[in-house]
Amino acid sequence: MSTISPTTQAVSDSALDKPRTGTWDGGNEPFNASYGKLMMWFFLLSDAFTFAAFLTTYGLIRHRYMAYAGSPEAFTFSTKYWPIPEKVFNSFPGLHGIDLPLAFVALMTMILIFSSVTMVLAVEAGHRFDKKDVQKWLLWTLLFGTTFVSCQAWEWGHFIGGTDAGTLMNDGTVFHGANLSVNQYGPVLFADLFFFITGFHGTHVFSGLCLLTYCFIATTNGTFEKRGHYEMVEKIGLYWHFVDLVWVFVFTFFYLV
């Protein structure tokens, strides 16, 4: 250390602190996107393949079973054919015994889409360096996201618990609800796919909520303000919109088709 004068030390330190701007010196951003944003896009691309594989598998397995041939009014659960989704998902919390096909899942879809809107609003506020607005919209996103996961928990609880009547199974016993090896709604794989697809999506929402919580704390502490940009909100926003995007597909292929 004695060979380096304090002045040289200070110069080299400031040279390290400055971002390098040369094209071949790390100063060039491919696609005009930062490293973090680009990597988030590539991660989401790989995640899209995972979910696409899940949904394609659903289509393949569903196609292997006979479709229900009778009229929708006369539909009963049977392990012989794939159930009609609106006959399985027809209950609403607090309205026991009333047939409300797909009403709850439609509400859940709207909640998640709305959380996506509040997320864009948070990103937009970040561009304007409006710390208060970023906090506000992140909190709204957290609220809607938590509501969605709670709704899904209720949906799972109801699916596992089953209907009051249950279904007379092949072995002569009446079975209520579902688990991974037997269910009252249809073929075993129907419930398996329900648990895996909505469960994997729910895990993604939960991870998103953890990231949003971190984002809110960091915004409140002024971390992003000191950094000079709210890019972290943007990156986590990308992830959150992707989770919403996946739900749009799950909604179509699991509940509508």
Place this chain on the structure above:
Amino acid sequence: MANPSTQPIHAGEIPKPNTAWIWKTFWIITAITALEFAIAFMMPSSTLRNTIFIVLTIFKAFFIVAEFMHLKHETKGLIWTILVPMSLLIWLLVALITEGNAIHNAIF
């Protein structure tokens, strides 16, 4: 879109929010969802209905990815980098539909 890190930090003065495009996109997505929901009850199940559902879902996906995820406003290179690998999914679909019988016979 300008990289946020290159924008100057506004000291004190905070610009007015520009959110009209966000709400417009929201209403489009909501309308498509409502339409899907209506079709689910007004039309008997058929291949045509499934096709309509898939087309409407891709519309919704377009608005989420293009506007909310801002992909439409990125460079062409980034857009193609994300979209081109998606074509592998077409291969996945074709492979599983044509080989589906063999998979089913092997498992069950």
